[in-house]
Amino acid sequence: MSSSLARPAAFGVVGATVATFLAASSAPSPLYPAYEQAFGFGPTTLTVVFAVYVLALLAALLVVGRLSDHVGRRPVLAAALALELASLVVFLAASDAGWLVAARVVQGLATGGAIGVLGAYLLDLQPEGTQRGALVNSVAPMAGLAVGGVLAGVLSQYGPAPLRLVYAVLGVAVVVLLVLVRFLPETSATRPGALASMRPEIAVPARARRTFLASTPVFLSTWSLGGLMLSVSGSVLATQLGETNHAVSGVVIALFTGAGATAALLGRDRSSALLARGGLGALVVGVAAFVLALVLSSLALLVVAVVVAGTGFGAAFLGALRSLTSLARPHERSGLMSAVFTVSYLAFSVPALAAGVLTRVVGLHATALGYATVVGVLAATALGADLLVRPPAPADDAVPEDEAVAADGPAETAGSPEQARPCTQTA
DSSP: OOOOOOHHHHHHHHHHHHHHHHHHHHTTGGGHHHHHHHHTOOHHHHHHHHHHHHHHHHHHHHHHTTTHHHHOHHHHHHHHHHHHHHHHHHHHHOOSHHHHHHHHHHHHHHHHHHHHHHHHHHHHHSOTTOOHHHHHHHHHHHHHHHHHHHHHHHHHHHSSSTTTHHHHHHHHHHHHHHHHHTTSOOOSOOOSOHHHHTSOEEEEEGGGHHHHHHHHHHHHHHHHHHHHHHHHHHHHHHHTSOOOOHHHHHHHHHHHHHHHHHHHHHTTTSOHHHHHHHHHHHHHHHHHHHHHHHHHTOHHHHHHHHHHHHHHHHHHHHHHHHHHHTTOOGGGHHHHHHHHHHHHHHHHHHHHHHHHHHHHHHOHHHHHHHHHHHHHHHHHHHHHHHHHHOOOOOGGGSOOHHHHTOTTSOGGGGSOHHHHOEEEEEO
């Protein structure tokens, strides 16, 4: 007798797991000013805390991003959840900056190990004939970031143990998910090559390579904007606008990611090209408003800018992601999703790290203005490139529906070795 959850329920559990990982990753952001006060460190240490998380996440993405295509989804997901729980325990015990660095390293490994398998799991479990997996892959991360930001801000401002309570709450959620993983159906057949799959590579199926390259400017512009919002918004509110309430900082992050999730949901029936182009246009407008809000020191305008930019983020990311997901066979999905998020997190992290360094040289105000301007130019360039050079996907590039949804069957039946061979780039 099978003890597995029905596929619709399993799809919901996997979507909730995506949101939980991203909630945990964003929870420290509203708390950084409080950590600086409590533990007595400055912007340099804060940059290190951010950097080690990103480096650990990217390392895990590159090393284990394709592993679940070979050993199965459940074992990889269970290991990632166990690491996430360990990171939350370290956050709970944190008494100085060294603990924060350790917690973020473990959390980065957990999140990087989970992203690829969760993205593939959603595509495996999506209802036949739909692209709901791509939709949830777009919405759940943004919803998770929103929940994490608000939860951390509110609990820190109004709850007991302001630097610990949010991690206890998230820890309970992770324990529940660890139990539920046992009941998820396994959707990826065991295949040889597990050790070889751990060689650091960005693996994109041959039929998806052209679309992936065309979508890369969208991933770069949207996620660099996400890095701006999560890395400097709290400090901008506190030092530029005089708003030190942690809950407000969390709400601003939630407005950005919540607007993105809403845009993706409302635009789910639109074409991928329309979503990407409309989203990039909104992103350009939102970033311009963000710059103006900093110049005028206007909190109201900043809120409007965050909502408009978040709307652009959600629509553009969904459009770019959806154009890709139909081009991967079941045993290629984890690698493809890992490739998408490797590019996305590089865009998320590198500008934010540069901003951390520049803040010490030219100050936060000038850095935030420069960062936002660069993001706006990048988004405008991505929009122009999309309008001028994005190639239409040939009809014969899409994976036939019976192959795209046959996730439970042996992976070897998905196509000939020549068809399935990915284009890889060694990291």
